[in-house]
Amino acid sequence: MAKLKKQIRIALRNCGFINPENIDEYIARDGYMALGKVLETMSPEETIEEIKKSGLRGRGGGGFPTGLKWELTRKVDAEQKYVVCNADEGDPGAFMDRSILEGDPHSVIEAMAINAFCTGASKGLVYIRAEYPLAIERLKIALKQAREYGFLGNNIFGSNFSFDIEIRYGAGAFVCGEETALIHSMEGLRGEPGVKPPFPSEKGYQGMPTNVNNVETYANIPVIILEGADWFNKIGTEKSKGTKVFALAGKVNNVGLVEVPMGITLREVIFDIGGGIKDGKKFKAVQTGGPSGGCLTEAHLDTPIDYDNLINAGSMMGSGGMIVMDEDDCMVSMAKFYLDFTVEESCGKCAPCRIGNKRLYELLDKITEGKGTDEDLFKLRNLATVIKDTSLCGLGQTSPNPVLSTMDNFPEEYEAHVKDSKCFAGQCKALMQYIIEEDACTGCTLCVRVCPVDAISGERKMAHFINQDTCIKCGACMEKCKFGAIYIG
Amino acid sequence: MASIKLAPSKVEKLKEICKKFNNDKGELINVLHAAQETFGYLPAEVQEIVAEELNVSVAHVHGVVSFYSFFTMIPKGEYPISICMGTACYVRGAEKVLDEFKKLLNIKVGETTPDGAFSLNSLRCVGACGLAPVVTVKEKVYGRVAVEDVKGIIEEYKSLE
Numbered sequence: 001m002a003k004l005k006k007q008i009r010i011a012l013r014n015c016g017f018i019n020p021e022n023i024d025e026y027i028a029r030d031g032y033m034a035l036g037k038v039l040e041t042m043s044p045e046e047t048i049e050e051i052k053k054s055g056l057r058g059r060g061g062g063g064f065p066t067g068l069k070w071e072l073t074r075k076v077d078a079e080q081k082y083v084v085c086n087a088d089e090g091d092p093g094a095f096m097d098r099s100i101l102e103g104d105p106h107s108v109i110e111a112m113a114i115n116a117f118c119t120g121a122s123k124g125l126v127y128i129r130a131e132y133p134l135a136i137e138r139l140k141i142a143l144k145q146a147r148e149y150g151f152l153g154n155n156i157f158g159s160n161f162s163f164d165i166e167i168r169y170g171a172g173a174f175v176c177g178e179e180t181a182l183i184h185s186m187e188g189l190r191g192e193p194g195v196k197p198p199f200p201s202e203k204g205y206q207g208m209p210t211n212v213n214n215v216e217t218y219a220n221i222p223v224i225i226l227e228g229a230d231w232f233n234k235i236g237t238e239k240s241k242g243t244k245v246f247a248l249a250g251k252v253n254n255v256g257l258v259e260v261p262m263g264i265t266l267r268e269v270i271f272d273i274g275g276g277i278k279d280g281k282k283f284k285a286v287q288t289g290g291p292s293g294g295c296l297t298e299a300h301l302d303t304p305i306d307y308d309n310l311i312n313a314g315s316m317m318g319s320g321g322m323i324v325m326d327e328d329d330c331m332v333s334m335a336k337f338y339l340d341f342t343v344e345e346s347c348g349k350c351a352p353c354r355i356g357n358k359r360l361y362e363l364l365d366k367i368t369e370g371k372g373t374d375e376d377l378f379k380l381r382n383l384a385t386v387i388k389d390t391s392l393c394g395l396g397q398t399s400p401n402p403v404l405s406t407m408d409n410f411p412e413e414y415e416a417h418v419k420d421s422k423c424f425a426g427q428c429k430a431l432m433q434y435i436i437e438e439d440a441c442t443g444c445t446l447c448v449r450v451c452p453v454d455a456i457s458g459e460r461k462m463a464h465f466i467n468q469d470t471c472i473k474c475g476a477c478m479e480k481c482k483f484g485a486i487y488i489g
Numbered sequence: 490m491a492s493i494k495l496a497p498s499k500v501e502k503l504k505e506i507c508k509k510f511n512n513d514k515g516e517l518i519n520v521l522h523a524a525q526e527t528f529g530y531l532p533a534e535v536q537e538i539v540a541e542e543l544n545v546s547v548a549h550v551h552g553v554v555s556f557y558s559f560f561t562m563i564p565k566g567e568y569p570i571s572i573c574m575g576t577a578c579y580v581r582g583a584e585k586v587l588d589e590f591k592k593l594l595n596i597k598v599g600e601t602t603p604d605g606a607f608s609l610n611s612l613r614c615v616g617a618c619g620l621a622p623v624v625t626v627k628e629k630v631y632g633r634v635a636v637e638d639v640k641g642i643i644e645e646y647k648s649l650e
C-alpha cells in the first residue's frame with residue numbers, strides 16, 4: 001500500500017472517481033462551487049491574491065508563479081482578453097494532461113472561468129493535441145453540459161460575468177507547447193515561437209492580452225479556492241508548493257500516474273511507489289523533464305523533488321515525465337534518442353537550434369558507431385553550451401540538456417565508447433561482437449544454418465567461430481543456440 | 490495555378506468545409522484537419538483550393554501543412570500502422586518492434602505497401618505510456634507489443650483483405 005500512502009490527490013482528485021461525461025457527478029464533489037464562491041463573494045483582486053498566496057507555480061514545466069501571471073494579464077488594459085489552456089502535451093512519456101481532460105474535464109473549465117473573471121477575459125480557448133481523440137470528445141461533452149447548466153455563457157450565476165470556451169486543435173508539433181508558438185498555431189500559422197517580451201500577458205492571441213496556463217495548473221485552482229491558500233501552501237517545499245503529477249514509466253514495476261507532494265525524493269517515487277526496477281535489474285538513471293530535461297543518477301535519488309532542486313541537479317521538472325532506466329540502457333544512445341526528437345521537432349526559425357542540434361546528433365551518432373574521437377567529446381560539450389546560450393526559445397535552450405547531463409553523470413560511458421569502442425549496456429550495435437565460446441560449442445551447425453550472411457564457419461562437431469567482418473549482428477545465431485555458447489562481447 | 494484534377498463533387502465538399510469555418514484564415518488548421526479526415530491526405534490540389542477559399546497564398550497553406558507532422562501529402566494505407574516512439578516505448582523496446590514491422594512489410598517509415606493495404610509511421614507518444622510499447626492500427630491500440638506479436642498483428646488485417 002506504500003504506492004497509495006505517499007500520494008496526495010489534488011489535480012487528479014476526481015479522475016477515476018466520477019463519470020466525466022456527467023456534470024452532476026462533478027457537482028456532487030463540490031464542482032463549480034469554487035466558481036460560485038469567487039463570483040458571489042470575492043473580487044478579482046482577492047482571488048488573484050489567494051492564488052499568489054498559495055504559491056502555485058506553472059505545472060507545464062516553466063514553474064512561473066501562477067498568481068503573478070494572472071495579475072500581469074489583469075493589469076493590461078484592453079477591450080478583449082483571452083484565457084488559454086495549454087493541452088498540447090508533447091513531452092513523450094507524460095500523459096497527466098490527457099488523464100485530467102479525460103477524467104475530469106470540468107475542473108479545467110471551472111478554473112478557466114475563474115481565471116477569466118480575474119483577468120477580465122470573455123473568451124477561452126483550449127489548445128489540444130489531435131492525438132488525444134477521447135480527451136477532445138470528453139471536453140466537448142463537458143463544454144456542452146456546462147453551457148446547459150449556465151456555468152458558461154452569459155451572466156454566469158446571475159452575475160454580469162460572461163464567458164465561453166472554444167477548442168483549437170494541434171497538429172503534431174512539440175514546439176507548440178511554447179506559449180508564443182501555441183498562440184501562432186491557434187491563429188492558423190506555423191507554430192514558430194516569437195521573441196519575448198512582449199509576453200502573451202501583454203500581447204498574445206490576436207495581439208490581445210492572453211493568459212496561458214497548463215491543464216494541470218488549472219486543475220489545482222478550484223481546490224485552492226475552496227480549501228484556501230493556507231491549506232495548499234502547507235504541502236510541498238519552501239519554494240514549490242502543492243503536489244505534482246508524474247508519469248512514471250520505463251523499467252519500473254508499477255507504471256502510471258502518481259501525484260505526490262513536492263519535496264518527496266526520487267527514491268520514494270521509484271522504489272516505494274514504483275515498486276523498484278523491473279526484473280530485479282539495477283537502477284541506472286531516471287530521466288525527468290522529457291527532451292528538455294536530463295538524466296539523474298543514483299547520487300540524486302535522495303534529493304527532494306522541486307523545481308529548483310531539479311534544475312540545480314542538471315535536469316528540470318518539465319511537465320512531469322519520469323522515465324526509469326536500468327543497466328541495459330546506454331546513456332549515449334539515450335542522448336541520441338532525445339536529439340533525434342529535437343532535430344525533428346525544431347521549428348527551424350533560429351540557426352543554433354536548427355543547425356546546431358543536427359550537428360550534435362551527428363556527433364552522437366558517430367560515437368555510437370564507434371568512430372568518435374576525443375576531439376568529438378570536446379566539440380560535443382562546446383556546441384551544446386553554445387546552443388543552450390543562443391537559441392531563441394525554450395526548446396533550443398534546453399535541447400542540449402540530455403547531452404550535457406549524461407556527459408556529466410556518465411563520463412565513463414562516453415569515454416568507453418570513444419577510447420575502447422565499448423558499450424557497457426550492449427545497446428550500440430556497431431560496438432557489439434557476437435562471440436562463440438569454444439568450450440561450450442558442440443559443433444551442431446545450427447548457427448551456421450541460420451546465419452543470413454554466412455559469417456559462421458567450423459567443422460561439424462568442432463567449435464565454430466564468427467567472422468566479425470562479415471557479421472551483421474542480427475543475433476539470429478544467439479537466439480537459436482541451444483547450448484548458450486554465443487555471447488555478446 | 491495548376492489545373493484542378495479533383496472530381497467536382499470533391500471540390501464542392503472541400504468548399505463546404507471551408508465555409509463551415511467561415512472561410513476564416515485563422516481556422517486554417519481546423520480546415521486542414523477536416524479536409525484530411527475527408528480525403529485521407531492533403532494533395533497539392535486540396536491545398537490550392539483551401540488557399541483560394543481562405544484567401545491566403547498556396548505557400549502559406551503548404552508552409553502549415555509541411556510544418557505539422559499530423560498532416561500528410563502521401564495517401565496512407567487502408568490499415569495505417571503507427572509505432573509509438575515516445576521515451577517510455579523506446580525504453581521498452583519500440584525500436585525493435587518497428588524494425589520487425591519494416592522487415593515483414595518490406596517498407597520504410599512513411600511508406601505504404603504497393604497494394605495500398607499497410608502504411609508505416611512512427612509517432613511521438615499517444616499518452617498510453619503504461620502500456621509501452623504501443624502500436625496502433627487504424628484506431629485500435631495494441632499494448633505491451635513484443636517482437637513476436639508483430640506477425641500476428643499484420644495477419645489479423647491481412648485476413649480482412
